Structure formats: structure tokens, C-alpha cells
Amino acid sequence: MLRIALIFFLMSVNALATPNIVVSIKPIHSIVSNITQGVTTPKLLIKDNQSPHHFHLKPSQMSLVGQADLLISAHPSIEEGIVKVLDNIDTQRKLYVVEKPTQQLNNKHEEHEHHGAHKEDYHIWLNINAIQKFSTRLTNKLIAIDIDNRLIYQSNLSVFNKKLDALKTQIKKQLLPYQNTPMVTYSNAFENFIQTNQLNTLAIVVNNHEQKPSVKNILNARKIIRSKNAQCLVSTIEITPKRVSNIIENLNMKHESIDIIGFKQTQGVSQYPALMQNIANAFEKCLK
Template sequence: MRRIACFPAAAVTLMLAAAPALADAPKVVVSIKPIHSLVASVMQGVGEPALLVRGGASPHTYTLKPSDAKSLSTADLVVWVGPEMEGFLEKPLSSNARKAKILTLMDAQGLHLLDAREGGAWESHDHGHEHKGGEHKHEAKGHDAKHDHGDEHDHDEVNTHIWLDPANARRIVTLTAEALTAKDPANAEAYRTNADKTLGSIDALDAELKAALVPVAGKPFVVFHDAYQYFEDRYNLSAVGSITVSPDRRPSAKRLSAIRAKIAGLEAACVFAEPQFEPALVRTVAEGTKAKTGVLDPEGADLAEGPALYPTLMRNLAASLRACLGA
């Protein structure tokens, strides 16, 4: 007959107390889908960050919900681009997220930033500033910040779609891992391992996109708004204008006429819409020209959130450009 071992209740309690406890993941809130994807990649196996701007919503027109405010009030870490991208978040961060560390990416060191282009019909593909050496200081909403740049600019003069340069995506991953490790040292090894894996994936993605986009380098095209400058700069692409200066304001008839003339004069091969905004404007601009129309999505409106979103977003941009520009 087998004997069943019995342990006193006190002994069981001591055994459980001696077992290592799993560290609770910090509560992380991220503003938009591409940044959320990179943060989620670093947090895999430890926790999942909350996302504010979900689905096909645009940060340019988003309104904070009560559930968002609740998430911010309990957050340990909030990751966002900055007030020029997510204006809806500026005041709630100071009122609702008082306990959280705020990682403002536009204020972080080591990012490659490009000057915003003026107007809607750009005279050339030369951005004027490479910003790859020296230090760049600027003031933004009362904060002094240094960047990897060479001269002075206000945030309002800088393009904020920073994630569309894989070099910036790498830096965002590193910054996220550092912030998470500081908040949650018990899971530091997991964050470092995930970050290293993600950095390797970004490098492979970058090489893939460089090869895929060679056939369309230099072909002129027009975008809905100036969201793709980092992608263009990285892969030698040639956007010549945008339909809107700001995606939350409808362009005037005069502006549409000027863009149509630009398309015809430069023989732009394609005019791109975005899924979050009115496609009729793109048809209006392309009417009477030889340009085809396509769709570019800089934020992953139709993609499921999570670690896979960022590489899928970047591949989709490359595929759309190749399809519409005739590669």
C-alpha cells in the first residue's frame, strides 16, 4: 500500500513563501500604433502595453476617452512622440499621469530628425538638413532638449513621423528598454533580450526595404500629407508635394490647383491617399493628369496592434509605392 505524504499547513506556507515570485510588469501606456508595436516587442513575455489611439483613428483628430484617462492615472510609464503629433495628450499627461515616467521621444537624444517642409509643393527632394552630426538644441513647451543635430529648430519646424526611419525605430527600442529596466529591474534581462532581438529584426527589415525600393528611387509622387519624409530620406524616394499642410484642415481650392499643376509639370507618377482621410481629395487632385492613385498608411490604421505591426507597416509602404510607381 502506497503512503501519501502529508505536510503540515505551516510547512506548506513556508515552501510557498520561499518560492520566487514573478515580478509584476509595469503599467505602460503608448500613444499610437507604430510606437506601441516597438514597445510591445520589448515587453514580450513580461507584459502588454496599453494603446490609446486604436483602430483607424488618427492622432491628429483624436479625443481622449474616459478609459484613456483612467489608464494614464495608473501608468508607470507613458511613451509618446510629443505634443506636435499627439496634441490631445499634452494636458492629460500633466493632470492624469502624475505618477508616470513620461518618455517624450522628440526630446530624446540620438534621434535623426528632419526639418518639416514648408507649403505643399516642395521645390526639390533636398531636405536642406541631414541632422546626422553634432548636437541640436531646441525648446518645446518649456523643456530644453538635446538631439543628434547641428543647428537650432523649434519642434514646430521638425517632422514628427520619426518611426518611418528604421534608424529611429532602433533608437526607440533602446530607449524603451532603458526606461523599462529603470522601472522594473527584476525583468531587465527579458527587456534586454527582447530589445536585441528586435534590433536585429529592424536591421534585416531595413536591408530588405532598401533592395525593394531601388526600382522606384527618384520617381516623383504626391502624398496626402507630409508624413513620409523619413521613409523618403532613408530610401532615396522623391515626393514632390502634399495635398494638405495639416491633415485636420481641408485644403483650399487654390492649393488643390497648385498641386495639380505640380503633378502635371513634374509628371508625377502617383498621388497617394491615406485610409484615415477623405479619398475624394486625391481623385480631385489627380483629375486631368496622368498620375495614378494609391494608398499609403503611415500609422497602420488597418493593422492589428502588436509587435508585428511595425514591420508589416513598413513593408506595406514599400509595396504600395512599388505598385503605384510602376516597379
């Protein structure tokens, strides 16, 4: 009995010693879960159907953040709703998938500049190569705060990299026949995916999917669609049918509305690979 009690005591001590990890959005949570499985289960901060752009923490979620040994976020320009919270967390207790600019986002104007007017795409999880690099950085961070589980983290990284290599190969093979097919995107949200798979984007209607297109934006997009015979328009699911119809009305082209976060998917280790495959399937359907 004493031996059994001792085993349970050691197990409980080890469980208490493992890092408490909180992750902002579902795709990043899935990626982190692949590296931490067997050690700890990260907590998901922003739940289904909550926009990371317009998100405000409830008291229970503030408690999660306060107790976190490590808070992982894609980039402040993605999780705009928690920018101030992220800025107030000590550097050693947070990790960005995309390295944050040195300047702080101290006011709404700066937040708009980073997410609205700026053309850079921070939906980095749509680039599997970038996620593999982040996974290595994450593993090193976890080892630094939890050296006892170093071998598990390293083993998980190796297994995850192999899964991602296979996923990259599958998606590239799937989309290879459509690399020259002309297409248009509503916003720059797909830029990482498009560049990685060398797809042929003729135009981006607006800089980000929060932006409502002007008459000029719409006319320019329609002109390009006609002159270049674009066959496909992709948008994120936040874009209303009316905005899409204003662009493609009376034009012979397909449209796919794509969920790039995976709101309806079950969170966990399988969510990210399934999300990327779903996105690839949507592109193929639109370009086919």
C-alpha cells in the first residue's frame, strides 16, 4: 500500500510540475497539442465562433491567462481583441508564432495600421513550412521551462514534422494541376497558403477580410476577372454573400467560402492537419 501511495504521490507531483499552457486560437492550439501530448494538455482561450479580431476576455478567461506559465498567440494583429492583455504579459511567459514587432500596439490607430492598412498576412498557420519552424522554436521554449520532459517534447516534434511533411506533399500534389488557373481572393488572408502552393492569384480585392470593399475595389476586381478570365474567387467565411455577389455578379466564376480557423472542428492534435486538408479541398473545388 505504501508503494502504491508513493507512486500516486510522484505522479501528482509530476503533474503539478508540468507547465500550464494557454493558446489563443484553435489551429495554434492543435499545433501546440502535438508537441505537448503525453506531458500536458494546453487550454484553448478563444472558443468556437468568437472572432479573435473582436474578442474580450471574460473573468474566467482572464483567470486562465493569469495562471498560464506560457501564453501562445499567432500575432497581435490576429488576436486584436486581446492585444492589451498580451502586451501586459511578461516576455518570458508568452510566445508568438509570428515574431511580434518591437514597437507595442498602444492605441487603436496602431492596431489598425498593423492589421488594416498593412499588407502583410499574419495567418501564418496556412504555411506548413512556417509552422514546422515554429514547432522547433516552441519545443526549445518548452524544454527551457520544463527540462524534465525534454525527451518527450523532442520525440513529439519529430513525429509531428513527419506528419507535416506528408501533409505538404499531399496538398502540393493535389493542387499541382491548378497552379496556372487564374483566381482572385477577397483578402490577403490566404497569402501564406497561396504562395506555399504556388497558385496563380491575379488580384486581392481588399487588404484584409475586416475591410469593406469600395466601389473602386469592386470595379478593379471585376475588370481583372473579365480581362484575365479568372475562374475562382475565395473568401473567408466572415464575408457576407452580398459582398461576394457585388464582385462576381453576372460573371462566370466559382466562389468558395473557407473557414481558415476550423470553428466547427473538434479541438486537439488532429484539428490542424484536418483544417489544412479542408482548405486544400476547397481550393481544388473552386479551381477545378
